[in-house]
Amino acid sequence: MxxxxxxxxxxxxxxxxxxxxxxxxxxxxxxxxxxxxxxxxxxxxxxxxxxxxxxxxxxxFDGYKRVFENASIWRGYGNTILYTVLGTMINLIVTLPAAYALSRKDFVGRNFFMGMFMVTMFFGGGLVPSYLLIKNLGMVDTIWAIVIPSAASIWNIIVSRTFFQSTIPNELQEAAQIDGCTNMRLFFQIVLPLSMPIIAVMGLFYGVGNWNSYFSALIYLNDESKFPLQLILRQILVLQEMSAQPGGSMDATTALALNSKAEVAALVKYAVIIVATLPIIAIYPFLQRYFVQGVMIGSVKG
Known part of the structure; x- marks a missing residue:
């Protein structure tokens, strides 16, 4: 009916x-x-x-031609891909085991550790202590200064922990332990295969963050050959602003040259933005089906 x-x-x-x-x-x-x-x-x-x-x-298409001919842009593109892939792998390796451990009811002291983690969301040492720490660890001007300090996000750990709590039943864990399954085997062979939505969401969150990140590179990197694409784009934007706002008096030839330089920088700027955005736009459709499911499950319960 x-x-x-x-x-x-x-x-x-x-x-x-x-x-x-x-x-x-x-x-x-x-x-x-x-x-x-x-x-x-x-x-x-x-x-x-x-x-x-x-x-x-x-x-x-002169802007794209200049982009494809610019060695520094391609070098920055390669650096960004390296930082994004390696950084996202480290992020997932740190976030998922930590979230799963905090979701286990038999983990002694999980509330204490969760409270300590949440403290870092409200209080931080600041930029100067962070720089001194990275310098004392010998990571300045290295790839590790980009991927290690941002290895984990407490918010993403909380979302992942909630996903494990609401999705992986305790009965499944107990049945696996009765069959002699160790905690390590339980995590890798049972929990992770059932957690593809949250893995995809965390990979997308971390990947986009690593791809768009430039502040860490601006602070910790000195060698231009290690600059990511976003820092190269920032240099183009600064060059355009400096060319568009010259100081002092100048003759017509100099003003014309600076104006032409600013126009070329603007053209390259838009081309680089498109080239830098395309990978994220291309990857997102493949993760979209996991995205909504993972975020909703991971954020409904606290």
């Missing part, structure tokens, strides 16, 4: 409002992406003058 519910006038108005809201939200989110894509292949003069505001004008 099929029961049909008659839609009232209020329901129709509400549905129309929802569609309008979703459409406006889509415009707000999509416009910056379309603008950057259009600006990366448009004449920089038309972009800086405001004539290009949505669709590309004066199409040119």
């Amino acid at each position: 099929v029961i049909t519910v008659k839609e009232t006038g209020r329901d129709k108005v509400f549905a129309i409002c929802i569609y309008i809201y979703v459409f406006l939200a889509f415009i707000i989110v999509a416009y910056p992406v379309v603008y950057m894509l259009s600006a990366s292949i448009s004449d920089p003069k038309l972009v800086s003058s405001g004539e290009m505001w949505l669709w590309p004008k004066g199409i040119t």
